[in-house]
Amino acid sequence: MSNSLGKLFVVTSFGESHGRCVGAVVDGCPAGLALSVEDVQKEVDRRKASNSAGSTGRREEDKAEIISGIFNNITTGAPICMIIWNRDIDSSAYEKTRFIPRPGHADYTAYIKYGGFNDYRGGGRFSGRITAGYVMAGAVARKLLSLISIEVLAHTVQIGAIKAGKVPQDKIRDAANRSPVGCADANASEKMVSLIQEVTGQGDSIGGIIEALALNVPVGLGEPVFDTLEGALAGAFFSIPAVKGVEFGSGFLSAGEKGSENNDPFTIENNRIATKTNNSGGVLGGISNGMPVVARIAVKPTASIAQNQQTVNMKTLQNSNIAVHGRHDACIVPRAVPVVEAMMAITLCDLSIRAGLIPEVIK
Amino acid sequence: MSNSLGKLFVVTSFGESHGRCVGAVVDGCPAGLALSVEDVQKEVDRRKASNSAGSTGRREEDKAEIISGIFNNITTGAPICMIIWNRDIDSSAYEKTRFIPRPGHADYTAYIKYGGFNDYRGGGRFSGRITAGYVMAGAVARKLLSLISIEVLAHTVQIGAIKAGKVPQDKIRDAANRSPVGCADANASEKMVSLIQEVTGQGDSIGGIIEALALNVPVGLGEPVFDTLEGALAGAFFSIPAVKGVEFGSGFLSAGEKGSENNDPFTIENNRIATKTNNSGGVLGGISNGMPVVARIAVKPTASIAQNQQTVNMKTLQNSNIAVHGRHDACIVPRAVPVVEAMMAITLCDLSIRAGLIPEVIK
Amino acid sequence: MSNSLGKLFVVTSFGESHGRCVGAVVDGCPAGLALSVEDVQKEVDRRKASNSAGSTGRREEDKAEIISGIFNNITTGAPICMIIWNRDIDSSAYEKTRFIPRPGHADYTAYIKYGGFNDYRGGGRFSGRITAGYVMAGAVARKLLSLISIEVLAHTVQIGAIKAGKVPQDKIRDAANRSPVGCADANASEKMVSLIQEVTGQGDSIGGIIEALALNVPVGLGEPVFDTLEGALAGAFFSIPAVKGVEFGSGFLSAGEKGSENNDPFTIENNRIATKTNNSGGVLGGISNGMPVVARIAVKPTASIAQNQQTVNMKTLQNSNIAVHGRHDACIVPRAVPVVEAMMAITLCDLSIRAGLIPEVIK
């Protein structure tokens, strides 16, 4: 296991889906940052299962607590431990299928890697629920980034075959917030909701794509060659369950382009250097170039589906079947949006501290 | 800068395009591994510019040396330092354009991040040439992986709009080796060569996609949640200049799929657990599942093009123009193939050691 | 702040003296280890303030909880978070002296480093109380080490001018356990108790030396050159408040010796290689040599004393005075004994895993 992320702003994740809690320790947060439990709760709430189409039936209160590292609602420089206690646990469904791995899940790989000692209830350590811890850490990172005006923003741009149309950058946040699927294009959002209802009805699930943006990023974030901005962000995004692809700027499309199309011409804008296009996604040579950092994250369809699937019995090594009737999201994408933001914020925060942009004490 | 990669098998990269050398230190290689300079040279040679279409005019001998860590052609457990001295350096082209950043390159971001002190000649530390050091480290990793039968293999699957057809897995290596562009589909290979010649004639460049495979990977590689197999590989791939996207298995396509399509059913094959399909790309929950690990890496078109491009003067903050007439590859993809293999081997080697699969001493 | 220790067996410490809790996250513990809260509580209890001479008046229940990482009292491979909630907090004494740093404490340095935002109550993050978290992590490490028969053992060998006589190695543990000051020499123990009572009566405090032993350590622990066994242990010991010196084997005495005296002759014992003496403290070239690892740790006298001391007001920059009338140990040495053991166990555990001696899964 490797449950710490970052070099100077270090997030340590712990907890399980059906254990006592999920949590995170943030080490390296500068002293002097105003931080209340409400700041953290706000982000946790964005990730909560709602009644919208596609969300799990599990209803957790998800009440965040900060149990170390702040004093009078200001960070002290000490590690910040944050916890959410699990309440609404129903593990009954998992006992009988303990040796029957659910296709698309970590049941099989965890069983082998941890010799069968892994907590298999609800996916245990591999559940999407542990991202509640990421989101708490992300709340700290966001507050730090706001001090240097960096804003992090994610939204759903595709679910199944439905793709969102282009929305002006300054409209995205509000529009995405209004959408039950986190999509800024109202039209597409409606279709996505319908699609999720449709696949839910089929006992099926559906994937999607999230676009993540970081705005007002100064030139200089990213530590080549082995902690490039792209590499660090990608590493963080792949710690979100179900993520299967990450690209920046024109990404996979650039494979089909010529240099004369893909290169972003430099230009002077308001007496500052900018690029006329942003095919690079705001990153040149692994370092931010002052343009918006743009990443796209592919999320596979939820592995848990009610349909009958072929699988095996890991103990008897015989073929078997499973239909997963727990409480799951038919489409994880909407709830992954704030998690993507959290991971982006955590990574940018670490790189900002390393680049000397955030001091050891906030004054 | 952050020039070390890995936790137990640690690669430290150094050197510049037009400095005295490029090199790498490999720390954490077990003692007792047979390792000769020929093992290393072989991989370096695969990366060398050839006379094939699309390659730079720079002709480096690229002679690898191992200057520490082996004794009688066997590793000692001590750090292995490997060096290639630069010979064919012509920096004249760079002096006059020192303050004129080439679009698509790191010239601008490096200038700002390093306060203008960066070695700008030939891209300096940001040149593709530093990947010669990666390849030397990768040669060590490959030899270690071969002890546990893991094989790493990359090939070109797309250049521009030309996509390779499916080639049986056991034919890929030989066919790709025969192709001047590293493409296993002979038909597509020919078209790719033509396309590269065409864009070269236009003073332009072209991007592509490389597929990387790891075969015979046992179940259990990858350290969730922050060093997942996908995250670790992606981080390594993004340290290769020009990489803009990384996906695993069905990757971005899975966004459009349903769970019933995307989930890989488990089955018993030769008395062992396998999956019937491999949409997961061999990774479940961030851990290898015993199927081939399959990644696809998007490479943008070479930034250096002979066509005139709009840019700026970083000193005067005025608009300017540049046509890059140095010695460059019109398509970097073929030469990136062995580099992708190297980064995959390095990452899998580190994770294998962490998983206890490679011991401290090879006997 | 840097609150994580270790490379594969990683301990993250959090919590404050007068905050809500002290705790630790252990990441990298193999799956399959039997671990109950009683295992942890046992070590916590050894560190608790007793009624013996020299102990603080603060009476904490110190009830350990394991809130993640175990399932049915067996480790799962997931991070293990352990917590002790603070109960008996009386911060009144600290408010009025907030800007009056106590000599010998971190009040001044923490005030400057953290810009006055540090939690100053009871020393906050710099209190000896945070070592309760170390001891919980140490309990996990001890259980792992016991699987490979490594035993860790510390005892008081000096308090003030009173030095313990030599006690046969196999008698140390029991004798030290019987002593209220953790000293295996009953005679010296009595005198130490008297001395502590004497200095307590004077409103003063007293220092001491702890010897730490690791028995049955195989040859090969320690990772030269920058994670030598000595360096790794010393780094860990210096994370215990009040430690001011660490030596191995003949340590500082070896400065006065000749090679012919200090070198430990090799010899064959029971058909195995051993050394006739152990001036090296069981470490050669930074690697364990199979003999007992022997360290000595110098602990300064408790900084908190009731006597009047000269100090300053950090705000007004004027001279001032302070007499510390909180609840403190007049001699921290006895309570530091289990903490020294914990830090030794944690370090040896990490090095054992790195050397491949403890597998990823305990079977």
Place this chain on the structure above:
Amino acid sequence: MSNSLGKLFVVTSFGESHGRCVGAVVDGCPAGLALSVEDVQKEVDRRKASNSAGSTGRREEDKAEIISGIFNNITTGAPICMIIWNRDIDSSAYEKTRFIPRPGHADYTAYIKYGGFNDYRGGGRFSGRITAGYVMAGAVARKLLSLISIEVLAHTVQIGAIKAGKVPQDKIRDAANRSPVGCADANASEKMVSLIQEVTGQGDSIGGIIEALALNVPVGLGEPVFDTLEGALAGAFFSIPAVKGVEFGSGFLSAGEKGSENNDPFTIENNRIATKTNNSGGVLGGISNGMPVVARIAVKPTASIAQNQQTVNMKTLQNSNIAVHGRHDACIVPRAVPVVEAMMAITLCDLSIRAGLIPEVIK
């Protein structure tokens, strides 16, 4: 092996005594630092064997080269690789005693840990010669520290039973430089020289103690709790072969003291907070307090002695004898003085960067 030290200013060591070279890569050095090979050579020269009593007969030219990371004698932000090629190698003495471990050396532990594959010639990776690489890295660190006025200084305070008298702090450097044993007390220096000659005549060796000072250290260096100033320095010092103890301020003496004696009273001096005494060695709570940082490092007698010693044959497991007639220093202490300075400089440099005192670019 673990051959990288530091978090942001990272030194990677490589090379062997009788291999092709010794070297170091410094990663994380800010761009813009004036650095010439002469800066490095100067420190290497201080470490060179001279004709003074006690030095090895090996006569290496020890010519330092900087092969990456600088451009026009200014650092670029890229990793700085520095090398000394080995020239005067005579390995003949080692072949016949390959399986006869020299008492006090790493021959036995390296043989076991690396399965007999270690380079045994001249101690290989465990030779004091590798500290030439430390000294090169230290030269870079010193230049960086000089930008913030931190000065690092070490001197011999004891050889055998001969202890140096107290010398005023501002006289130490010059006086120590004039002494062939690096001792600032001229009287003691003479006696030390005689003692070394005496033990050399006896075919023996002798140990000693080095005091290391860091002056003008601002308040705030050190990252509690697991990278305290003391712990980080101690870890670095123990990477020097033959170091067996490290203490700070009153160190082991504080064990015998009362709080009223050991606590350093705070006082106002020139309108700034200082302490009247410096028993803490400039460190409170693991953080520098603005007073001189004072460490004492115990160095054991050189393990190589000409006298006959009892040992074993590792292959036959029979008792044997050895007299080491290679080329060695009878007292390593004088040559270790610049190495101690280097390790202190490297550590303080890393902590200074982490504390934000040295920026990413030197302007």
